[in-house]
Amino acid sequence: MLERYLPILQWLKVYNRSTLTSDLIAAMIVTIMLIPQSLAYALLAGLPAEVGLYASILPLVAYAVFGTSRTLAVGPVAVVSLMTAAAVGNLALQGTAEYLTAAIALAFLSGVILIVMGLLRLGILANFLSHPVISGFITASGLIIAASQLKHILGVDASGHNLLDILLSIGARLDQVNLPTLAIGVSATAFLFWVRKQLKPLLIRLGLKARLADIVAKAGPVLAVVATTLVTWGLNLGEQGVRVVGNVPGGLPGLHLPSFDIDLWQQLLVSALLISIVGFVESVSVAQTLAAKRRQRISPDQELIGLGSSNIASAVSGGFPVTGGFSRSVVNFDAGAATPAAGAFTAVGIAIATLVLTPLIFFLPQATLAATIIVAVLSLVDLGALKRTWAYSRSDFTAMLATILLTLAEGVEMGIIAGVGLSVLLYLYRTSKPHSAIVGRVPGTEHFRNVDRFEVETSPRLLTLRIDESLYFANARYLEDRVYDLIAERPQIEHLVLMCPAVNLIDASALESLEAINHRLKDSGVHFHLSEVKGPVMDRLKRTHFLEELNGKVFLSQYDAWEALGGGRQPEHSTLAPPL
Amino acid sequence: MLERYLPILQWLKVYNRSTLTSDLIAAMIVTIMLIPQSLAYALLAGLPAEVGLYASILPLVAYAVFGTSRTLAVGPVAVVSLMTAAAVGNLALQGTAEYLTAAIALAFLSGVILIVMGLLRLGILANFLSHPVISGFITASGLIIAASQLKHILGVDASGHNLLDILLSIGARLDQVNLPTLAIGVSATAFLFWVRKQLKPLLIRLGLKARLADIVAKAGPVLAVVATTLVTWGLNLGEQGVRVVGNVPGGLPGLHLPSFDIDLWQQLLVSALLISIVGFVESVSVAQTLAAKRRQRISPDQELIGLGSSNIASAVSGGFPVTGGFSRSVVNFDAGAATPAAGAFTAVGIAIATLVLTPLIFFLPQATLAATIIVAVLSLVDLGALKRTWAYSRSDFTAMLATILLTLAEGVEMGIIAGVGLSVLLYLYRTSKPHSAIVGRVPGTEHFRNVDRFEVETSPRLLTLRIDESLYFANARYLEDRVYDLIAERPQIEHLVLMCPAVNLIDASALESLEAINHRLKDSGVHFHLSEVKGPVMDRLKRTHFLEELNGKVFLSQYDAWEALGGGRQPEHSTLAPPL
Structure with a gap:
């Protein structure tokens, strides 16, 4: 000392x-x-x-x-x-x-x-x-x-x-x-x-x-x-x-x-x-x-x-x-x-x-x-x-x-x-419009990739948005806008999954936005799910009412979400299943 | 209009x-x-x-x-x-x-x-x-x-x-x-x-x-x-x-x-x-x-x-x-x-x-x-x-x-x-000490997880640090300190891999820090590699001399890095290989 x-x-x-x-x-x-x-x-x-x-x-x-x-x-x-x-x-x-x-x-x-x-x-x-x-x-x-x-x-x-x-x-x-x-x-x-x-x-x-x-x-x-x-x-x-x-x-x-x-x-x-x-x-x-x-x-x-x-x-x-x-x-x-x-x-x-x-x-x-x-x-x-x-x-x-x-x-x-x-300011501005991508499944794998860059499987009723930035006050409103636009363009959607592998933080402003999204999607008859939420972020969400009110589920992996929500036409229940 | x-x-x-x-x-x-x-x-x-x-x-x-x-x-x-x-x-x-x-x-x-x-x-x-x-x-x-x-x-x-x-x-x-x-x-x-x-x-x-x-x-x-x-x-x-x-x-x-x-x-x-x-x-x-x-x-x-x-x-x-x-x-x-x-x-x-x-x-x-x-x-x-x-x-x-x-x-x-x-300020402070973890391979898979939370395989000569935040001026120096401390504690290390799946941005200050890390590890006889660098981040790095000077490689996936750097004692060349 x-x-x-x-x-x-x-x-x-x-x-x-x-x-x-x-x-x-x-x-x-x-x-x-x-x-x-x-x-x-x-x-x-x-x-x-x-x-x-x-x-x-x-x-x-x-x-x-x-x-x-x-x-x-x-x-x-x-x-x-x-x-x-x-x-x-x-x-x-x-x-x-x-x-x-x-x-x-x-x-x-x-x-x-x-x-x-x-x-x-x-x-x-x-x-x-x-x-x-x-x-x-x-x-x-x-x-x-x-x-x-x-x-x-x-x-x-x-x-x-x-x-x-x-x-x-x-x-x-x-x-x-x-x-x-x-x-x-x-x-x-x-x-x-x-x-x-x-x-x-x-x-x-x-x-x-x-x-x-x-x-x-x-x-x-x-x-x-x-x-x-x-x-x-x-x-x-x-x-x-x-x-x-x-x-x-x-x-x-x-x-x-x-x-x-x-x-x-x-x-x-x-x-x-x-x-x-x-x-x-x-x-x-x-x-x-x-x-x-x-x-x-x-x-x-x-x-x-x-x-x-x-x-x-x-x-x-x-x-x-x-x-x-x-x-x-x-x-x-x-x-x-x-x-x-x-x-x-x-x-x-x-x-x-x-x-x-x-x-x-x-x-x-x-x-x-x-x-x-x-x-x-x-x-x-x-x-x-x-x-x-x-x-x-x-x-x-x-x-x-x-x-x-x-x-x-x-x-x-x-x-x-x-x-x-x-x-x-420039840093906040950069992160205020985070990179995000609609993802689909790489056929035959448990991997999910950007639909614009890869040949992937998608489902008409299930939409998955991967967001590549922590969610906090500077981009919370942007996320809301992005989700509302996606839903407005696709009336046939029944499930929206927010895939969060790069989300290191969700602050109080972003939590409000997630609550607003959940509320609004519920009104539109769309279920709102999360996938691949990191441990520390999940711990924090558990201290709120958000998870109870969530009109959907939190999936450990995106593949679990895909399976549970019927993403594939012929769902595969396990990659360990013996080949037919 | x-x-x-x-x-x-x-x-x-x-x-x-x-x-x-x-x-x-x-x-x-x-x-x-x-x-x-x-x-x-x-x-x-x-x-x-x-x-x-x-x-x-x-x-x-x-x-x-x-x-x-x-x-x-x-x-x-x-x-x-x-x-x-x-x-x-x-x-x-x-x-x-x-x-x-x-x-x-x-x-x-x-x-x-x-x-x-x-x-x-x-x-x-x-x-x-x-x-x-x-x-x-x-x-x-x-x-x-x-x-x-x-x-x-x-x-x-x-x-x-x-x-x-x-x-x-x-x-x-x-x-x-x-x-x-x-x-x-x-x-x-x-x-x-x-x-x-x-x-x-x-x-x-x-x-x-x-x-x-x-x-x-x-x-x-x-x-x-x-x-x-x-x-x-x-x-x-x-x-x-x-x-x-x-x-x-x-x-x-x-x-x-x-x-x-x-x-x-x-x-x-x-x-x-x-x-x-x-x-x-x-x-x-x-x-x-x-x-x-x-x-x-x-x-x-x-x-x-x-x-x-x-x-x-x-x-x-x-x-x-x-x-x-x-x-x-x-x-x-x-x-x-x-x-x-x-x-x-x-x-x-x-x-x-x-x-x-x-x-x-x-x-x-x-x-x-x-x-x-x-x-x-x-x-x-x-x-x-x-x-x-x-x-x-x-x-x-x-x-x-x-x-x-x-x-x-x-x-x-x-x-x-x-x-x-x-x-x-509080946001910058939160991100200035980003979450990071030393990761190892989940046996038999291509997945890598925190060694403190999971039973994973590691190698004495290969150290992989996963950093869970964008790298920018507020945490660039922290990253340097973290790497130097890790290397100082582990003299037998030959390869350090920085795993970047959650790094959405590397700004000019962080680039300087990566250059300093590369330079310093080279002096210590340690190779410095990157893995799972995102597309937009990689595009930007390609505009600099960093990749030419890098005393190591950039691997598309952490599993590739593990394989190439001899992480496993009995390297498996493909998960698709038929069971023995």
């Missing part, structure tokens, strides 16, 4: 020198990668750079205690930072104390929501985000994030939470472009793209092992940070309008309880819920993928608690919402992290960096951070998924396209809500 | 003297019943009494032209009037010109929405209101309406859109009760309850035919109206504080286009949508019930157009939202209405009443109208449904109870939205 809620107890007792070494090496590599990322995502969320570092210390320790993935690396990530900016941007101006207070409250609220969901075992809620919706949402978020960072590359002021606003806002200020900033921004972006696409093959050709080459290539942003900081300092570009990170308070964050302002919490509640669910889905997918590679298991419900405690840890140490990130977790995994202790060691690394490095990043240009964000998020953009989804399912494509367009046009919150709503 | 959109063309050509007589008689009876109802529901909607009469003239004519039910009686109804009061009450004060303008715009907008839904054939949307939600909503609305009318019975001012507000507001003013009003209100209510429960049996004992007795009993409200009006006039009770209907403008309503105020429309949009759907569901249920009794058919999509044109007709003639009402339609049906012409004749009757009767209802006490509303709506309250639903399904019960409580506590709009949302 204790081990369930404190997974650290499971791995700590088998901890040894070998895992320690692996974890320390992984932690060093991830620390180097995480420093520019943390600064950059704080910038993306509209927060001071140091807040990104704060969000990469305690949350990692909390996850090491409560999380179930051995290799997940927690911290600020692109999509959640964008959602934070959208949520907090509605309530306060960037750069104000209220803005920071709201971001911290958002992390706290999101942490509470995640933990409550975990205790209630609601990890399953994440399933309601369909794959096309998540994929579309991440693609659109990537485009918005990349667009929002253009202003830093160009050195202009701009704002907006949707693609059009951002681009128009930047377009209106193109005359104010700062050329030294542009030079730094463009060369950093070009360098990082080159690192991502071509450095790894080059290193391999130079003799490095593939995995090492990969890790070195992932350190590209650090190289860009060091180089552009030195250039900006050497050429004194700050005086020529290149915006730099500037004074970052040294020292570790103090611990404070977040603001308990109920009004603020109410305003942030929906955003916190969305951030929690999106962050959880993103994190759990990464964790599951990595766990699968090593045949490990994660527990989604405990992951909720792990991520929740990370967010609360972030909030009490002055950070903003965090979750498990894809690229850093892959680096952690590839670098050989063996246990969550690697995360705790990374936290120590970031803490040291916060103490030591902050004076050194005074001259770090914001354009460099923007370049690292752009290169990172453009890899999330997958427009090809639209084409693949179109080929498979129009309905999934519609949900994906709507999510992309609404996220781009109306912002992240509207996009994700509309995407979820639409995929649910 | 023309007949589809103008159902009047179908019945007008077979119209004759006999149908004319039937329709005229029904129209007279419905007119008498509709006059007090129309006045009362206008009062409930917070509108002047004459607006109720206006809403009972042109809308009936429009429905006679465009509607498909032979016997549906359209006009103001209780639940829609309450929803109108809630929607318009947010925007303007009762008694102001803005309030009336908004109510008229609401009718117009609702008419447009209904017609658009009809042209797009979205009648199916009404299915998303599950039966427990509708039933709970109507019960709660009935309670709110009854409570809201108490103030008229007591003669005090009170307001509020939820049960608690209304009762508290009335409770705070109990010292201001007007005794003459209370006397009229209580005696009218008692009389109407007596009429409803005991007049019909009494009349039958006195020798009247059952149907006639029923119709006379339905005229009870008219008797109450006449008696209390005379008493109020004779005793001059108006001067003692009994509120009367007062001056009602004589003459027919003028025709005006409604306000084309986009701001107003935006504010009313959601309310109009809810009113449209609730009104449509209520109306179409009544229409279908009555049509079924005479073996007639209605067309739900054309009904949308019929009700939409009624609402537009209401709006242009100064009325408020209308729909098909239950009790008046039953009276119309019982009185022998043969065609929608009965509705048109009723409209003429109401028009004459509007011209002639308005001076006579000056002294009609509002308490009498409140009494007719209370008696009418309390028959809608069905708390027993809670018990019946609890017995059948906890999940449907939850949706019903939540709808009732939220409607009572937060008002009609919140109640219906939450009810719909919750029933969808």
Whole structure:
């Protein structure tokens, strides 16, 4: 029980020198990668750079205690930072104390929501985000994030939470472009793209092992940070309008309880819920993928608690919402992290960096951070998924396209809500006109097949309708219409059998419809039977008066119904009967 | 084509003297019943009494032209009037010109929405209101309406859109009760309850035919109206504080286009949508019930157009939202209405009443109208449904109870939205952990059954999982977990067969999960097969790369899979083989 809620107890007792070494090496590599990322995502969320570092210390320790993935690396990530900016941007101006207070409250609220969901075992809620919706949402978020960072590359002021606003806002200020900033921004972006696409093959050709080459290539942003900081300092570009990170308070964050302002919490509640669910889905997918590679298991419900405690840890140490990130977790995994202790060691690394490095990043240009964000998020953009989804399912494509367009046009919150709503509606719509078939007997067998597709025996007095879907509120009325139409077309029918092998559920609305059908068929002198009703469905029907009132019988198999109702002209009483 | 959109063309050509007589008689009876109802529901909607009469003239004519039910009686109804009061009450004060303008715009907008839904054939949307939600909503609305009318019975001012507000507001003013009003209100209510429960049996004992007795009993409200009006006039009770209907403008309503105020429309949009759907569901249920009794058919999509044109007709003639009402339609049906012409004749009757009767209802006490509303709506309250639903399904019960409580506590709009949302969520939740079973072969047959329930043959190297639900986003991840757990527990497995006879759909999210399962099983050296995949599902899979990449086969029947994968120790090649 204790081990369930404190997974650290499971791995700590088998901890040894070998895992320690692996974890320390992984932690060093991830620390180097995480420093520019943390600064950059704080910038993306509209927060001071140091807040990104704060969000990469305690949350990692909390996850090491409560999380179930051995290799997940927690911290600020692109999509959640964008959602934070959208949520907090509605309530306060960037750069104000209220803005920071709201971001911290958002992390706290999101942490509470995640933990409550975990205790209630609601990890399953994440399933309601369909794959096309998540994929579309991440693609659109990537485009918005990349667009929002253009202003830093160009050195202009701009704002907006949707693609059009951002681009128009930047377009209106193109005359104010700062050329030294542009030079730094463009060369950093070009360098990082080159690192991502071509450095790894080059290193391999130079003799490095593939995995090492990969890790070195992932350190590209650090190289860009060091180089552009030195250039900006050497050429004194700050005086020529290149915006730099500037004074970052040294020292570790103090611990404070977040603001308990109920009004603020109410305003942030929906955003916190969305951030929690999106962050959880993103994190759990990464964790599951990595766990699968090593045949490990994660527990989604405990992951909720792990991520929740990370967010609360972030909030009490002055950070903003965090979750498990894809690229850093892959680096952690590839670098050989063996246990969550690697995360705790990374936290120590970031803490040291916060103490030591902050004076050194005074001259770090914001354009460099923007370049690292752009290169990172453009890899999330997958427009090809639209084409693949179109080929498979129009309905999934519609949900994906709507999510992309609404996220781009109306912002992240509207996009994700509309995407979820639409995929649910489309699913209900799909099942609201279920597939059904009139079936007949395959001659000489006990099998019954669709009369439109097979040569089968039918009877003029007996009609069998097979319904291929659970019966519930969205299709109950359709079933009634279908039956009434069939009966109206065939006045000679005496028995109607509803064949239910694919009916996994009959809800209260569908029960009402079955009662209405029974009543109406009785008035028309037609007997109403059921066949092949599944066990759990039958158990439930037995709790009602429906079976007593049924003007017909329930048959275990369709063949029994066929035999009993005189379907065949020469009824066969048993397939086991000896041949004549 | 023309007949589809103008159902009047179908019945007008077979119209004759006999149908004319039937329709005229029904129209007279419905007119008498509709006059007090129309006045009362206008009062409930917070509108002047004459607006109720206006809403009972042109809308009936429009429905006679465009509607498909032979016997549906359209006009103001209780639940829609309450929803109108809630929607318009947010925007303007009762008694102001803005309030009336908004109510008229609401009718117009609702008419447009209904017609658009009809042209797009979205009648199916009404299915998303599950039966427990509708039933709970109507019960709660009935309670709110009854409570809201108490103030008229007591003669005090009170307001509020939820049960608690209304009762508290009335409770705070109990010292201001007007005794003459209370006397009229209580005696009218008692009389109407007596009429409803005991007049019909009494009349039958006195020798009247059952149907006639029923119709006379339905005229009870008219008797109450006449008696209390005379008493109020004779005793001059108006001067003692009994509120009367007062001056009602004589003459027919003028025709005006409604306000084309986009701001107003935006504010009313959601309310109009809810009113449209609730009104449509209520109306179409009544229409279908009555049509079924005479073996007639209605067309739900054309009904949308019929009700939409009624609402537009209401709006242009100064009325408020209308729909098909239950009790008046039953009276119309019982009185022998043969065609929608009965509705048109009723409209003429109401028009004459509007011209002639308005001076006579000056002294009609509002308490009498409140009494007719209370008696009418309390028959809608069905708390027993809670018990019946609890017995059948906890999940449907939850949706019903939540709808009732939220409607009572937060008002009609919140109640219906939450009810719909919750029933969808509960359905998704139910299907998110689908029933599945490991199956084995029933010895000597081609049948496969759950190993936990039957004595069946299994093989140590072959595992078959039957999944009893469509695979879609809500359960895709669950399927992955289930498969991974099974494989982790059984290291000796070489073949996993997913048996899909109840899988009616595999959406893009589930396809991703199947791909992930295939990939992962391949890594573990396990072959992944499918069996009994339905035709439409297979067609869709063929459009992807899944089948090419599948590390196994798709078998038409589970028996084929069993045979091919060496399930039986002594494989039988055919059940048709002669006995040894």
